[in-house]
Amino acid sequence: MLQQLGQLPMGWLLIALIAVFGSSAFFLGRMRAERLLMSTTGRMHSRPNYHGYYVAMWATVPVLVIAFAYAVFGETLTRGQLERELPSSFSRLSPVELQSYFDSVRLAAGSAASAGADRVFEAITNRYLELRGLVNAATLVILGLVAAFGIFWGQSRLKSDFRARALVENGMELVLFLCAGVAIATTAGIVLSLLYESLLFFQKVSAWDFLTGTRWNAQTEAEFGALPLFFGTFMIALIAMLVAAPIGLFSAIFLSEYASPTARAWIKPILEILAGIPTVVYGFFALLVVAPGIRSASIWINETAIQLGLASEPILAAQPTSALAAGLVMGIMVIPFVSSLSDDVINAVPQTLRDAAYALGATKSETVQQVVVPAALPGIIAALLLAVSRAIGETMIVVMAAGKSARISMDPTSDLTTITVQIVSLMTGETGFDDPKTLSAFALGLVLFTVTLAFNVVALRVVKKYREKYD
Amino acid sequence: MDTSQGNPMMDDGLTLQRTKDGGPRIDCRNIKVFYGQAEAIHDVSMSFPDRAVTALIGPSGCGKSTFLRCLNRMNDTIENCRVEGKILMDGEDINDADVDPVLLRSRVGMVFQKPNPFPKSIYDNIAYGPRIHGLANGREDLDAIVEKSLRRAGLWDEVKDRLSAPGTGLSGGQQQRLCIARAIAVQPEVILMDEPCSALDPIATARIEELIDELRNRYCIVIVTHSMQQAARVSQRTAFFHLGNLVEMGDTGQIFTNPREKRTEDYITGRFG
Numbered sequence: 001m002l003q004q005l006g007q008l009p010m011g012w013l014l015i016a017l018i019a020v021f022g023s024s025a026f027f028l029g030r031m032r033a034e035r036l037l038m039s040t041t042g043r044m045h046s047r048p049n050y051h052g053y054y055v056a057m058w059a060t061v062p063v064l065v066i067a068f069a070y071a072v073f074g075e076t077l078t079r080g081q082l083e084r085e086l087p088s089s090f091s092r093l094s095p096v097e098l099q100s101y102f103d104s105v106r107l108a109a110g111s112a113a114s115a116g117a118d119r120v121f122e123a124i125t126n127r128y129l130e131l132r133g134l135v136n137a138a139t140l141v142i143l144g145l146v147a148a149f150g151i152f153w154g155q156s157r158l159k160s161d162f163r164a165r166a167l168v169e170n171g172m173e174l175v176l177f178l179c180a181g182v183a184i185a186t187t188a189g190i191v192l193s194l195l196y197e198s199l200l201f202f203q204k205v206s207a208w209d210f211l212t213g214t215r216w217n218a219q220t221e222a223e224f225g226a227l228p229l230f231f232g233t234f235m236i237a238l239i240a241m242l243v244a245a246p247i248g249l250f251s252a253i254f255l256s257e258y259a260s261p262t263a264r265a266w267i268k269p270i271l272e273i274l275a276g277i278p279t280v281v282y283g284f285f286a287l288l289v290v291a292p293g294i295r296s297a298s299i300w301i302n303e304t305a306i307q308l309g310l311a312s313e314p315i316l317a318a319q320p321t322s323a324l325a326a327g328l329v330m331g332i333m334v335i336p337f338v339s340s341l342s343d344d345v346i347n348a349v350p351q352t353l354r355d356a357a358y359a360l361g362a363t364k365s366e367t368v369q370q371v372v373v374p375a376a377l378p379g380i381i382a383a384l385l386l387a388v389s390r391a392i393g394e395t396m397i398v399v400m401a402a403g404k405s406a407r408i409s410m411d412p413t414s415d416l417t418t419i420t421v422q423i424v425s426l427m428t429g430e431t432g433f434d435d436p437k438t439l440s441a442f443a444l445g446l447v448l449f450t451v452t453l454a455f456n457v458v459a460l461r462v463v464k465k466y467r468e469k470y471d
Numbered sequence: 472m473d474t475s476q477g478n479p480m481m482d483d484g485l486t487l488q489r490t491k492d493g494g495p496r497i498d499c500r501n502i503k504v505f506y507g508q509a510e511a512i513h514d515v516s517m518s519f520p521d522r523a524v525t526a527l528i529g530p531s532g533c534g535k536s537t538f539l540r541c542l543n544r545m546n547d548t549i550e551n552c553r554v555e556g557k558i559l560m561d562g563e564d565i566n567d568a569d570v571d572p573v574l575l576r577s578r579v580g581m582v583f584q585k586p587n588p589f590p591k592s593i594y595d596n597i598a599y600g601p602r603i604h605g606l607a608n609g610r611e612d613l614d615a616i617v618e619k620s621l622r623r624a625g626l627w628d629e630v631k632d633r634l635s636a637p638g639t640g641l642s643g644g645q646q647q648r649l650c651i652a653r654a655i656a657v658q659p660e661v662i663l664m665d666e667p668c669s670a671l672d673p674i675a676t677a678r679i680e681e682l683i684d685e686l687r688n689r690y691c692i693v694i695v696t697h698s699m700q701q702a703a704r705v706s707q708r709t710a711f712f713h714l715g716n717l718v719e720m721g722d723t724g725q726i727f728t729n730p731r732e733k734r735t736e737d738y739i740t741g742r743f744g
Contacts, residue, residue, distance in 0.1 A: 352587035360600040361577030375590050
């Protein structure tokens, strides 16, 4: 009996129950309100539907909380009890081994196909099912009681002058607030876990060595000097911005000041398509088209320089993957971020300023250069900062086209590595979570997060200041 | 005898050679303005005398601002706006293909409804025009132009200690005088004003009106206004527009005391508008 209860599909069951409780509470509440409406002479404060919603709120919200608690703690509770009942021979197992043992028990319990395994495993699986059945049964009973009480309580409060409408309004507000809260809580959770794991890392490796060391060799030896990664990230972002800033800004100026409405209607969406291309596509474009091109160009430069006697040995590294390839393609990728935002802020410059300049006899380009762009400058700077933070955090292009050598080299045709590339290579593959190698990825993530956050905050503040000026 | 000696008009280097006192500066013949297919101004002919203020009055949407903007070809900047007819300035048609609108606008300054100083310093606001037209030889010359323009606009004493402060930080009335100073700085012959006081309080308005009266001695001024009292106070000539037509034009005193047209009388006595 308990074992069968243990095999209940609790997820679906809970959803169905909540739906049933909610709808029946709604109809009960509305029926009662309709009867009240018949018996009262005056008007009721709220329409019957609101009374229904009100009772339904009482029936579902506490039940939802219980269901949530079950989802979070149900399995832990079962396993905790099971662990206490295990034979002493299991105490030799490490927590990780125990974890995977339980996982296989759970799998076997789910399919009810433990036959053929050894007897201890079968017994443990059966006991697991029993315990889970107990938890399930308890949950269902509590759920039913709470729902019944909720319906009863909600019903008992209905009166002709009861302000169900206002209370439902409050309830809606609460729901919306909770949804916003989920996003905030998630962000906070991510930041906290980053901080926590980074602290673990900094207990093993000093923060100073990490931030200023010039040798990075996390995979093979324990060398965690992240400066080459910072340098690589900076270098590639710089190349990207050298491409994106002028092209993005000039196309924004063209779009907002020069283009005819027809041209604008065509060009703007096409530019924005660039933002919709998956970064992995940019990645193989960089790897298969741009990087080989740069390589052959730099080989040609090397040979020519030697032939002309300008150099005695190759001046450029000419590697198959290069900072230049990744940076150029990343620059193309962030163009729409620059152009779209800049276009918006340039459009927000009041027409009266342009009129003022024209009326003084300024030409179009003088007006743009000396009046429109300076007036939009804060917004343009914000657009550039957002693009920089995007470039710093970009992963796929650099993983594919920038290479993996942690080095500090001013030669853009040599391969460089970035923070994001290293995080990817540290987190993929077999690693324990207490290994400094894995933990270093969190420390890198923390640095990345801090830098991009700083850029975003500054950019948003600049934008806000700018808005206040013209509205 | 050197006529420029002791002539008050020639003392500051800003004054250009003038036509005879009070002669027509701008002569408009059969002006029609179209927005797309719609005709906004119907066959208007009128002239503007030099060294006098001409007021354009009329109810909202009567085309007086549109007409004003023909005089420095600001309508060029509006798409699908088309102007027909001749506008002769010193005998030359400003709509001629070989007239550069950029040069024209340096001769015909404009002040707008809402004060629109550039988001630059007070100094740079004034210096902008002279810089793009190359009117100043060096810093000292530019300083002199800025000071003279601000003095003429009656703003010098209020801002002389903070020329590097942003122009947008001034009060509304000061901003409008800054815009007038900015227009004066490029040495125009004509100044167009499109409801220059509509965004200002009565005290700031009185200041601007005083200023217009002073500027009358040097420039041909055309002012669009909603306020008939203002037209009566500052102008010597008044033109009444209605539904894109020029209904009546004459000396301000005559228009306000003894209008020839019924519609003019109805408007100035407040029966519509």
